[in-house]
Amino acid sequence: MKINGTPYRSVWRPLNDRKSIRIFDQTRLPWNLEELELRDEEAVAHAICTMQVRGAPLIGAVAAYGLVFALQNDASDASLEKSAAALVETRPTAINLRWAIERMVNHLRPLPASQRVEAGYLEADAICDEDVQVNEAIGRHGLELIREIWERKGRQGTVNLLTHCNAGWIATVDWGTALAPIYMAHDEGIPVHVWVDETRPRNQGSLLTAWELGSHGVAHTVIADNAGGHYMQAGRVDMVIVGTDRVTAQGDVANKIGTYLKALAARDNNVPFWVALPSSTIDWRVQDGVKEIPIEERSQDEVLFVPGLDAHGNQSRVRVAPERSPAANPAFDVTPARLVTGLITERGRCDASAAGLNRLFPGAARET
Numbered sequence: 001m002k003i004n005g006t007p008y009r010s011v012w013r014p015l016n017d018r019k020s021i022r023i024f025d026q027t028r029l030p031w032n033l034e035e036l037e038l039r040d041e042e043a044v045a046h047a048i049c050t051m052q053v054r055g056a057p058l059i060g061a062v063a064a065y066g067l068v069f070a071l072q073n074d075a076s077d078a079s080l081e082k083s084a085a086a087l088v089e090t091r092p093t094a095i096n097l098r099w100a101i102e103r104m105v106n107h108l109r110p111l112p113a114s115q116r117v118e119a120g121y122l123e124a125d126a127i128c129d130e131d132v133q134v135n136e137a138i139g140r141h142g143l144e145l146i147r148e149i150w151e152r153k154g155r156q157g158t159v160n161l162l163t164h165c166n167a168g169w170i171a172t173v174d175w176g177t178a179l180a181p182i183y184m185a186h187d188e189g190i191p192v193h194v195w196v197d198e199t200r201p202r203n204q205g206s207l208l209t210a211w212e213l214g215s216h217g218v219a220h221t222v223i224a225d226n227a228g229g230h231y232m233q234a235g236r237v238d239m240v241i242v243g244t245d246r247v248t249a250q251g252d253v254a255n256k257i258g259t260y261l262k263a264l265a266a267r268d269n270n271v272p273f274w275v276a277l278p279s280s281t282i283d284w285r286v287q288d289g290v291k292e293i294p295i296e297e298r299s300q301d302e303v304l305f306v307p308g309l310d311a312h313g314n315q316s317r318v319r320v321a322p323e324r325s326p327a328a329n330p331a332f333d334v335t336p337a338r339l340v341t342g343l344i345t346e347r348g349r350c351d352a353s354a355a356g357l358n359r360l361f362p363g364a365a366r367e368t
């Protein structure tokens, strides 16, 4: 995506230093657009845990480089296994992380240690390049849905979409998943407007999605997480579209906490609820998402404090609960497949079901 006319990805290898990567520190957005250099496995693990990088596809891509950094010090089998295990542990819900690390390990393990670093860089680069192509394809397939709505409206008014969390270009290597169709619709002149759930507690909606959409000139309105149902009842949401951190073989969808409530409200109001994902987000080993997907529990402080800018323009946080009140902070929830209108993947759309996924990805369930 372009920032002030310059095209960027959300992770890249600088041409003058091919042994480090750069990311945007997402904990500084939208106030500051700061590049952060990562050049060892510890820095990568820290960036993922603290959400300097976040979004399922992006953390997979960045973790792949983290594995290569570890091999620079020690390219033995033991080091490969140890670093792979440590990186997979950084965030438990997003399956793209495990997918990327397993892909790297399967590629590197058969090679002599002396070749692993160079081959590792190339494989991590390939993961990034493929992510861009895959998200572009998701965008094209999702765009068809927005076009259909626009045609049904007689090309009048606005197509109103609602999204939760951030599934835009900074959550992937480029384009995004749920936001890719929105960018494409906007670019081809369809008047789209996005209701952006603020997405407490980390506010990925108000901080990141609103920043992305605003930078691209897409009309949007930030709403409190509790407002979506109200706008659906009022007929002001044509479609909900979200990303996901893990989709099971039967089509259950894990995504940012609060997604499930949006799906319930959408079902009650006959609003289509679509989920956009690259196939690397499908966990073919898991069926029942509610029972089987591990839900990351994050720090209480994310709920007890709200971040913002102080009067001097410095990043700061404000406590929003009594001193002694504890908090709980599940970072994700699971939307059962029955509440999902359909999945948008790089191969097209399908039902959120085993049959739907198997039709698009024949044999994939057996191979994993």
Ligand code: MRU
Pocket (backbone or CB within 6 Å): 054, 055, 056, 057, 094, 164, 165, 166, 167, 168, 171, 172, 176, 177, 178, 204, 242, 243, 244, 245, 255, 256, 331
């Ligand atoms: O905790 P986060 O910010 O990493 O959670 C991100 C999400 O839930 C996204 O919706 C999901 O990863 C899809 S990103 C294309």
